[in-house]
Amino acid sequence: MTQSFKTGGRIQGHSANLLLLAGFAIVAFVLPIALSGNRYLAFVAGVTMIHILWACGMNLLYGYTGLMPLMFAGIAGISAYTVVDLTANGWSFWLALPVGALAASITGTVLGLPSLRLKGFYFTLCSLVIQTVMTLGFIYFSGLTNGDTGFSQIPLPSLRGEPLSSLSYDLVLAAAAVLGVMVLIAIMRSTLGRRLIAIREDDELAAMLGINVTGYKMIAFFVGSLFAGVGGALYAPYIGFISPRSFDVLISMNIWLMVAFGGRGTIWGPVLGAALLAPLSFFLQEYYTIKDVLYGALIIAVIVLMPAGLLGSLGRTPRLPAAEIDAPVPRRSPK
Amino acid sequence: MSNANLIILLSTISTGLILGAIFSLVAVGVTIVYGSIWMPNAANGQFFLLAALFGWTMTVSWGLHPAIAAVLVIGLSVPLSYALEFVLIRRFYDVPNRNISYFVLSLGITQILAGIFAFTYGQWSDQFQLPPLIGGITFIGPLPVANNRLLVLVLALAILAALFALLRYHRYGRAIRAVFQNRDAAALRGVNVKASYSLSFALGNAVIFAGGILFALAYSFDLTIAWTMSITAFAIMIIGGPGSVLGAFIVGMVFGFTQAAVSTVASPTIAAFSYLGAMLLILLFKPSGLFAR
């Protein structure tokens, strides 16, 4: 890797992170209670929490490990379908959730295997193909997935025989998002985090330094997919409906955009990105004609104008040529 | 062989040729752009659709003859390409490892064009059908084939042949190929690299536009064709070898025949799975493709 990646490389002030985390936790838990009078806004906030969780997982892979997995939504879908199938067969949601998330993790780890050989664009393209195959699969194996009609009327989970109230489930989502950020902070504080960054910066050098590149990439995929899986499992009963299109490439792109827009390789950038972009699609509901165009324009703006994202650009020394950063391809491309 | 089986066999060949020629055209367009400026253009399907939609507007709404419309559409691609190149594409020419930036950029362009199509053309999305270039039917053995489809096939093959000749014998083509092979060496030999970049971007897109308008002349289409085409063209480019025009042509033909033949032995869904699977295997084990330069 020829480019250095200052913001991510620098271990941010830990106490600042803890303060921000406390602030985030307060906002996350107070928001559902404050918005409980308006189920719609509370719902938008809940969906945002799920996206924050997803963005953290994508950040681990894209921001910290330097891989852009466009099959992220498909992995979330594996978990969502598993949980819906299991609960339909009488499982408790709370038992199905870890099973579904684990299924997603294992799938994600297996589907991440190509990243051992492919880098940068080639891996991204590969993940795009995988995502396409997964979407086709969700349609094709209709015995498990109900095909393109999807599952509707997925009930909210219950606790001790009582269905959860919307507010309690909102709090569960908030807890999941806070926990997600905490886990990410913990990982980045640990040896694991530093080694992932080393791999992102230059995996050959990392290997020469004795880092088990294969192992760490697999761990990154396992953990990142766990984020996807937990989010997917929580998403299904919250929306009440899933279909192949709930987990298609556009969703992967949107999650990627949240990370890239907020600032990849920073803890709070993707959280900010998700908090800004996830509600946007709801608030733009009435301006449907411009929504896609706006999203596309945002993607281009990120690539052209601020490849390091909102937070990344703020805390950056200006000497790096801007466009270089978004090119995590090693010198030795796989050609 | 019974008459019915002969018809199935002949129809497989005719369909394979037409689909293959159109797939090849688009994949060649994509590979020319990738080979020169290193841009994996995921928006190729949207460009393809744009050409088809322009063709529909010109023939159905304005009443132009489809042949005139086809020429206009392909001509139109040139200023559009140069405009896009000027605004966005050239910003990245000097960026190392720019292919992933380009890839994401083209996904953004895809999103924008898809949004624009949705609210401009979406309301007519069940009626995109162009008048035929010529009428009548020719019998190939027992198989009746519409003359229009035969003409589309001939045109597609002619454009492919012209491209090969251009790249091999004309000085512009030689300049493009020199830059394909080694940018620095080409610059030393006095080739204007940047001009050759814009030229190949425009040329590649013109070929994609040609594929789009020819497809629209042979088939009805709708807005969903864009994404399918993008993935197909990518798969062909990867398997054939990014940057290899010959590879794109051969693999495109194979794809056409696969799509035509597979339903006689298995479900057409298997075809979609199989070409995506082939692409994954090639990516994993021979990322330079089967026909690497």
Add this chain to the structure above:
Amino acid sequence: MTRSLVCAAMISVAMLLSTGIGGAQEKPPVKIGFVTELTGAWTFFGTSCVAGLKFAEKQINTPGKRKIEFVIADNQTSPAQSVAAARSLDVQDKVLALSGPTSSDTGLAVYGYAEQNKVPFVVPVAAFPQLTKPGSRYTFRLEPDAVGWGYAISKFVEKQKPGGTIALIYSDYALMRAITAGLKYQAPLSGLKIVADIAFPQGSNDATVQAAQVLAATPDYVVVIGAGGFDNTITNQLLDLGIKPNQIIHPFGLTTQVMNWGKRSIGSYYGTFFDSNLDALTDEGKSFVEQFIAQYERPPSYGENFCYVTAHVIREVLDKNPEAADDREKFRDAMSALKTKETTSNIPIEFDKNGARKEYIYIMQITDIVGKAYKAKQTFYTEWDPEVIPVYTLVK
């Protein structure tokens, strides 16, 4: 005419009851959330549905009546967006009922939301059977369900050619699977034989080889159900290969589709639930057709009609039960008890315990295409009970 008079009389009585004599008190308009496809793959259907709705909206809001306002929201032909829009209309706009989706998957998404959150849901056009599966309480559907269409097509072929053979060639979408499931179930019961069954994955381009396979099976009738533009491709390629137009049955035909099939399809059959060429159009139906042509330069088809009728049905329910205008449970009960007729064609509307309607279909034969219109003659009509065949178990 008598109908409108009776209607007017009923409405005035209802008005007197609800507003008190001479008291023109102003109540806020009744809002109906209309979630439909304004962008995305199904836009052509959603926008034409809204066109039909707009016609009705002008007519039903005569002075002196409580205004009914349709709040239209786009769902981008995406189920997830449909749920989001339904939620927004339910919570933010506090609509009395939901309506609008014209495709089966967006319809099912809103259905899930409506049943879970006890919001009445009036479905104008979405044919997947599961929208009225047993246990549905808040959903009422005007369009007959797609498995039933398959049943009806078998009945049609049975009448046309007893012991006949059928080839199926269709895109692999939920709607098409539902139609063919009904057809495949009923065909042997009707003494018919399915000789080819070809499904295309989503995103197919060419059907020549498959058309040749159909030809090789020498069927009496070919049932063609392509998705979007692919429908024309299949039809053209079948005709190219020498299948006769009068062998082709399209289970459903919108005006635009009939125009797309064009002159070479004269003689082909298509199913519909309303057509400008019907024998049984009411005066109101005729004037709807005329006005629609005047504005959109093409006759309306069943999609526009169902959306038009939906608005009238809601008006009628509210006129008869003014107290239902502010109470979802009462509105649901009133819908459930409704016995009326389509204002355009006099076909009865009555919902069973699941919200499915007494079902029916017309099979039309295209007789001419002139300019921007077509002529077709009604060749078959049948009605059936929604559960005449096990529609809810044939497709899931």
